[in-house]
Every structure is written in C-alpha cells, then in structure tokens.
Amino acid sequence: MTSTLSETLTLLLIEDDDGDAYLVEELLRQAEAPPKITWVRSLREARARLTGEIQCVLVDLSLPDASGLEALREVLALAPHAAVLVLTGLRDAHVGVAAVQAGAQDYLVKQDVDARLLARAIRYAMERKRADLAHVRLVEAELTAKENARLESGLLPVAMLRTDAIEHATRYLPGSQGSLLAGDFLDTVQTADGAVHVVVGDVCGHGPDEAALGVALRIAWRTLVLAGRTGEPMLRTLDTLLRAERDAPEIFTTLCTVTIAPDLRRATLRVVGHPPPVLVRDGVVEAVGGAPSGPPLGIFHDAAWPAIDVPLGEEWAMLLYTDGLIEAVVGEGDRQLGVEGLVGLVRAHGGVDLDRLISHVGTLTDDLAAVLLRRRPA
Structure with missing residues (x-):
C-alpha cells in the first residue's frame, strides 16, 4: 500500500x-x-x-x-x-x-x-x-497589540482644566485602519489667567509616522500655550516644527484652535484649513468660522491666520472635530455627512451628545478626534 x-x-x-x-x-x-x-x-x-x-x-x-x-x-x-x-x-x-x-x-x-x-x-x-x-x-501579535495599545493610550493627553463651569468630553476613535492612535490630535489647557485653550488637528496620511508627528505637534501646542505664546506666533512655530519633523514636503496639517476668555462668554478661533466648529448658542446651531482663517500648516511660508471672534453668552456648547466625522458615510450609498449634515444632526438631536452623534453616523472611514465643551448657567 x-x-x-x-x-x-x-x-x-x-x-x-x-x-x-x-x-x-x-x-x-x-x-x-x-x-x-x-x-x-x-x-x-x-x-x-x-x-x-x-x-x-x-x-x-x-x-x-x-x-x-x-x-x-x-x-x-x-x-x-x-x-x-x-x-x-x-x-x-x-x-x-x-x-x-x-x-x-x-x-x-x-x-x-x-x-x-x-x-x-x-x-x-x-x-x-x-x-x-x-x-x-x-x-506575538497579541503581545505587540497590547504594548502598542498601552503606548498609544499613554500618548493621549489628559486635559488641564480647573474650572467646573465647563463640561468637557473627548472622543478619539480609529477609522477603518484600526490603529488606536493616528495623525489626529486634540488637547485642552486652562492657563493661569483662567482662559481655556483647545486644539483639534489632523496630520494628513495614516500610519505610525503621522501618529508620531501628531503627538509632537500636540505636545508643542501645549508647551507654547502654557508659555503664553498663542495666536499667530504659536501657529508659525508649529508650522516650523512640522516642516522640520515631516518625512515628505507634501505632508501638511489642518487644525482648529479656540481660546475661551476667562469669563467664558466669548471665544477666539483660528481655523487652519480645518472643518469649522459647531456652536449651539441661544437655541441656534451653526458652523462658526465657515471660511478658514488660513491654509493648513506646512504649505505656504508666508501664510496668515486671522482671528475669528465669536460671542458665546451665558449658555452654549461647542464641538471641535476632525474630518473623520463629516466624511463618515450615512444612509444608503456613499453619501458623506458633511458639515451641513452634522449641523442638521445636532439640530435634530436638540444639542450635542457625542456618543449618540457618533453612533448615528455609522462606520468611520477615517480617524476621528472630537472635543465637546458645554457651559450651562450656574
């Protein structure tokens, strides 16, 4: 046989x-x-x-x-x-x-x-x-994944926020790539004068290099804010850092920075080639700073990013996010949510509920970083 x-x-x-x-x-x-x-x-x-x-x-x-x-x-x-x-x-x-x-x-x-x-x-x-x-x-893959998750979780920031007058919530979610940490970044810092500073940004591309660059920019932003260097000087420093650290000249970064005055009644925005924040104020939902203050970082050497002043009042909520949220596909077909769709969802929900909002848009095709600030009357 x-x-x-x-x-x-x-x-x-x-x-x-x-x-x-x-x-x-x-x-x-x-x-x-x-x-x-x-x-x-x-x-x-x-x-x-x-x-x-x-x-x-x-x-x-x-x-x-x-x-x-x-x-x-x-x-x-x-x-x-x-x-x-x-x-x-x-x-x-x-x-x-x-x-x-x-x-x-x-x-x-x-x-x-x-x-x-x-x-x-x-x-x-x-x-x-x-x-x-x-x-x-x-x-080996499981051990590597656990170590990566520990490393990546350790790189996500802890908000430096002392006031109880503002509710603060964040979400950091991977898109279809599945990694915990991507080129998206976020941070919140309250300085000694009582002003609250927030940033949400997005390094173009996906992968560990972009994630590392996003972390570097986020740490640089926090350091500059705590050192009192805000506004355009801060953005120019971030632009210089980006050009020095990126692997290729086509890598750019969009971001949105918000500084909320110590009395919490007004804000100053700079929308750097980034989707505009959604503001809920006096029952009105709108995208503020619809036209960006200026182009993304890393493109033009002589770029300027003028401030956008926004009155807030006594009761308000503001959502800052990366484009993973508005590029999510909703409903049948391949229709993306878009800024107008996001405003419509917030309006339909009667306010911003991060978990409800994210679950409504369905599968994320890109990474998402989001910060929600809400102030209610005492």
Whole structure:
C-alpha cells in the first residue's frame, strides 16, 4: 500500500547508520509524491544543509558528533521553521518522548516503521509545526497589540482644566485602519489667567509616522500655550516644527484652535484649513468660522491666520472635530455627512451628545478626534 504523503517536500535525513538511512529512503519512495531527500551522517554535515528550503528534518539522536537532546536542540535552532521528527531505537523510546517535550513534533521507533506510518508521521509533524508557528505568531501579535495599545493610550493627553463651569468630553476613535492612535490630535489647557485653550488637528496620511508627528505637534501646542505664546506666533512655530519633523514636503496639517476668555462668554478661533466648529448658542446651531482663517500648516511660508471672534453668552456648547466625522458615510450609498449634515444632526438631536452623534453616523472611514465643551448657567 502506498503512503498518503501527497505534497512534494524537501526533507533532510540526519542518520549515521547506512542501513537505517537506506530503509527510510526506500519507504519514502513509496509515497504518492516522494520527497526530495538530502542525507547527511553527522550534525556537522547537517549544519551546511539546514537551509530555509528544508521543510522537515528526520534526525537520529545517536550521532557521532552529538547525541540525545543536545543534538535535537541544535537542529531546532538551525531549522526553526522546519518540522522535526526524531528517530529512535526500541530501547530509546523514552528519548523520543523527551524529544517531543523539548520541541520536536513527533518521534518514531525505527523497528516499527512502515511506509504508511512514516508518511503519516511526516504529514502530521508538518501540520503540528504549522500550528505551532501560527500560535507563536498569534501570541506575538497579541503581545505587540497590547504594548502598542498601552503606548498609544499613554500618548493621549489628559486635559488641564480647573474650572467646573465647563463640561468637557473627548472622543478619539480609529477609522477603518484600526490603529488606536493616528495623525489626529486634540488637547485642552486652562492657563493661569483662567482662559481655556483647545486644539483639534489632523496630520494628513495614516500610519505610525503621522501618529508620531501628531503627538509632537500636540505636545508643542501645549508647551507654547502654557508659555503664553498663542495666536499667530504659536501657529508659525508649529508650522516650523512640522516642516522640520515631516518625512515628505507634501505632508501638511489642518487644525482648529479656540481660546475661551476667562469669563467664558466669548471665544477666539483660528481655523487652519480645518472643518469649522459647531456652536449651539441661544437655541441656534451653526458652523462658526465657515471660511478658514488660513491654509493648513506646512504649505505656504508666508501664510496668515486671522482671528475669528465669536460671542458665546451665558449658555452654549461647542464641538471641535476632525474630518473623520463629516466624511463618515450615512444612509444608503456613499453619501458623506458633511458639515451641513452634522449641523442638521445636532439640530435634530436638540444639542450635542457625542456618543449618540457618533453612533448615528455609522462606520468611520477615517480617524476621528472630537472635543465637546458645554457651559450651562450656574
């Protein structure tokens, strides 16, 4: 009866006994697709032949230059991606068990081997090795994902906000790319004079480089604000930093900064090539600063970003966000929400509820960073 070894394999046989080696070769010739066999008599010869092409290794652990588990460990180290099948004698069956515990996929007693058993053992060893490698990759991926999540969560800011007169909420959500941290960034800082400063920005592109650049810009923004450097001087410094840190000249950044006066009744905006904030004030919902103050950072060296002054009054809510929100597809087809659609949703909901708003727009195709500020009368 022929064996069931049906795929052509590249196999290395490490066996110093000519008779045993001949027996293995004869048995494997009966397979449906006889493997390509390379036979060596020692571990020294095996070192030169254990290349990436070898898919399975049959090894006798009684070799002239190494024996027992010492020989097995070297084979496993030399061929980490190959299945390893140990050949033992009747009196050494316990060695085969120890070999499996040490990392071999299986063992065979030479005196009990026939063509069918040998072919099946090789096939099963290959499948076990594939499963072992897949499990290792899965564990490594899970560990990497956990470490990345810890790192990325640590890079998200904690708002420096002392007043209780303003409700503050943020959301940072990945789009279809699935990473926790992208080029979007946000931050909120209250300075010693009582003014509240907010930024939401978006570095164009996706990936770790853009995420790192977004974090650098966010930290620079916070440092500049705390140092009292706001307005256009701050934006020019961020523009200089962006040009120094970006990987390519076509990388640009949009952002919106808001400074709320200490009395919380008025705000100053600078909309830097970014979607305008949505303001709810006296029952009216609108996008403020509809025309950007100026172009994105990183495009023009002589750009200017004039301030937009906005009266707020006693009771108001303001939503700053990145374009992941307005580029979300809503309803049937591929229609995007857009700024007008966002204003309509807020109006229909009777105010800004971040979770309800995000759940309504459905699947995000781009990353989203959002900051909601709300003031209610005392």
